[in-house]
Amino acid sequence: MIDAALVAGVRAIAHRAGAAILEVYAGNFDVARKDDRSPLTAADLAAHHLIVAGLRTLTPDLPVLSEESAGVAWAERSRWTRYWLVDPLDGTREFVKRNGEFTVNIALVDRHRPVLGVVQVPVSGAIAWASSGQGAWHAVADGEPRPLRVRARANPLVVAGSRSHGDARQAGLLERVGEHVLVPLGSSLKFLRIAAGEADLYLRLGPTSEWDTAAAQCVLEEAGGAVLDLAGRALAYNTRDSLLNPEFLACGDASTDWAQLFAAH
Numbered sequence: 001m002i003d004a005a006l007v008a009g010v011r012a013i014a015h016r017a018g019a020a021i022l023e024v025y026a027g028n029f030d031v032a033r034k035d036d037r038s039p040l041t042a043a044d045l046a047a048h049h050l051i052v053a054g055l056r057t058l059t060p061d062l063p064v065l066s067e068e069s070a071g072v073a074w075a076e077r078s079r080w081t082r083y084w085l086v087d088p089l090d091g092t093r094e095f096v097k098r099n100g101e102f103t104v105n106i107a108l109v110d111r112h113r114p115v116l117g118v119v120q121v122p123v124s125g126a127i128a129w130a131s132s133g134q135g136a137w138h139a140v141a142d143g144e145p146r147p148l149r150v151r152a153r154a155n156p157l158v159v160a161g162s163r164s165h166g167d168a169r170q171a172g173l174l175e176r177v178g179e180h181v182l183v184p185l186g187s188s189l190k191f192l193r194i195a196a197g198e199a200d201l202y203l204r205l206g207p208t209s210e211w212d213t214a215a216a217q218c219v220l221e222e223a224g225g226a227v228l229d230l231a232g233r234a235l236a237y238n239t240r241d242s243l244l245n246p247e248f249l250a251c252g253d254a255s256t257d258w259a260q261l262f263a264a265h
């Protein structure tokens with residue numbers, strides 16, 4: 001069982017990171033480009049440094065893998081059994097567009113599975129968190145925690161879609177679910193919408209990295225949902241040299257065989 005004090009400490013770190021992001025968001029900022037052409041801002045770096053320092057104080061013996069310090073050799077990383085996996089600013093494209101749809105993601109991974117997850121929304125101050133066997137929870141700014149729980153599959157299905165990604169193949173696969181309403185949404189907010197019983201499915205065919213999904217996967221799983229590759233296996237972490245996820249789906253109602261629905265015919 002994850003210690004409650006540890007969860008509280010990570011939540012506090014996430015809130016501080018969110019505040020640091022908002023300081024940059026409130027002013028003018030430059031946008032650099034990484035090698036993969038994805039955007040990078042001062043907010044990403046400010047949140048990264050704050051989170052890494054906070055986690056190292058909280059758990060000095062655990063390594064931290066962050067999107068902004070991901071160059072850890074597989075030879076070293078393959079020996080890790082328990083570590084922090086962080087996306088300091090998930091949804092930098094949405095941050096640059098100033099639409100508010102970005103989050104802070106912090107996960108504790110133990111033996112390839114996320115066992116603690118915290119997702120904080122800087123613009124609203126809302127936060128969601130979960131740890132293994134302890135359920136998933138959500139609180140608005142200064143509000144009381146309330147439990148998160150997925151819902152039975154709705155009709156029509158509500159599909160949370162990426163605000164910045166999507167293609168004809170994805171649209172074709174979604175036709176297989178029948179009547180549905182597509183709700184565009186950025187970052188880990190898609191997972192949270194499903195965990196709160198306000199959406200049913202998120203299908204992701206484009207590239208994502210492990211830090212994009214781990215924290216929100218823990219929240220969604222503890223809320224009764226699942227995050228699966230298209231063969232129906234739960235996403236696993238730190239299993240190979242690459243930090244890219246396979247194509248995946250996040251769902252609420254686990255009684256539906258979503259993977260079979262999207263399998264090639």
